[in-house]
Amino acid sequence: xxxxxxxxxxxxxxxxxxxxxxxxxxxxxxxxxxxxxxxxxxxxxxxxxxxxxxxxxxxxxxxxxxxxxxxxxxxxxxxxxxxxxxxxxxxxxxxxxxxxxxxxxxxxxxxxxxxxxxxxxxxxxxxxxxxxxxxxxxxxxxxxxxxxxxxxxxxxxxxxxxxxxxxxxxxxxxxxxxxxxxxxxxxxxxxxx
Numbered sequence: 001x002x003x004x005x006x007x008x009x010x011x012x013x014x015x016x017x018x019x020x021x022x023x024x025x026x027x028x029x030x031x032x033x034x035x036x037x038x039x040x041x042x043x044x045x046x047x048x049x050x051x052x053x054x055x056x057x058x059x060x061x062x063x064x065x066x067x068x069x070x071x072x073x074x075x076x077x078x079x080x081x082x083x084x085x086x087x088x089x090x091x092x093x094x095x096x097x098x099x100x101x102x103x104x105x106x107x108x109x110x111x112x113x114x115x116x117x118x119x120x121x122x123x124x125x126x127x128x129x130x131x132x133x134x135x136x137x138x139x140x141x142x143x144x145x146x147x148x149x150x151x152x153x154x155x156x157x158x159x160x161x162x163x164x165x166x167x168x169x170x171x172x173x174x175x176x177x178x179x180x181x182x183x184x185x186x187x188x189x190x191x192x193x
Contacts, residue, residue, distance in 0.1 A: 028099040029061030033182045034165050040176020042069040043089030046147070048115040050089060056167070056178055063095040063107050063155065067174055071141045074120055086120040086141060089113070091151050091174045105157040113151035113173035118143040149173060 036056040043049035052069030068090040093111035100106055124140040153171030160166070162184075168177040 026061070026099060028102060029097060031184045032058060032060055032097075033184075034058040034180040035182055036065075036165070036167070036178045036180030038065065038067060038167075038169075038176045038178030040067060040169075040174060040178075042067045042091055042174050042176075043087070043113070043115040044171075044173055044175050046089075046115050046173070048087035048089055048117050048147075050087060052089070052176075054176070054178075056180060058097060058157075058165075058180065058182070061097045061099070061105075063093075063097055063109075065091075065093045065169070067091045067093075067176055071118075071120055074139050074141050075137070079125055080122050082122045083119040084122055085117075087115065087117045088141070088143075089115040089173070091171065093151065093169070093171065093174075095155060097155075097157055103159050105159070107155040107157065107169075109151075109153045109155055109169060109171055111151040111171070113149045113171075115147045115149075115173070116143045117145040117147075 038054045038056055040052065041049050042052045050069035050072065052067050054065055054067035056063065056065035069088055071086040071088045074086070091111055091113045093109045095107035095109040097105040097107045119142055121140040121142065126138050126140070128136045128138065130136070151171050151173045153169065155167055155169040157165055157167040163181055165180040167180065169175070
């Protein structure tokens with residue numbers, strides 16, 4: 001994974017050099033605001049990993065995100081007297097985007113990761129009715145073991161358009177990618193979608 005990431009970064013930098021873009025211009029981060037959604041795997045490199053989703057926020061170069069993978073069998077339709085092994089995980093990350101070029105940012109990431117191992121009691125069924133009358137069935141999920149860890153890694157952020165950004169993050173306990181919308185406060189005042 002490290003070799004592919006390094007190769008991608010080197011190729012991107014070589015492609016951008018002829019464009020005479022300003023290199024490492026930290027003024028580009030002022031007034032930046034992006035909000036994104038992401039999909040990926042939380043709990044990577046453990047036996048308790050799972051597919052999840054999350055949100056991200058980038059303000060003036062400061063990047064914060066949250067990724068969560070829920071227990072797999074909590075919403076299962078079965079109703080039998082059994083306990084099924086289940087697990088969940090989440091990560092919270094914080095970083096700072098370094099503007100390599102106007103369209104490319106790299107971010108060192110540090111954060112917290114929690115993975116949980118337990119079981120889902122398929123013999124229980126809890127019904128929840130929302131305001132619209134929709135019924136949701138959920139089984140009980142009980143955590144037996146919980147692991148807390150420091151999470152660290154890096155992210156690559158590519159902005160092909162003024163108000164659109166794609167990103168990928170790889171850390172010790174998660175790997176995910178997402179899409180963000182936003183822009184600089186100056187350009188957003190003049191934006192008319």
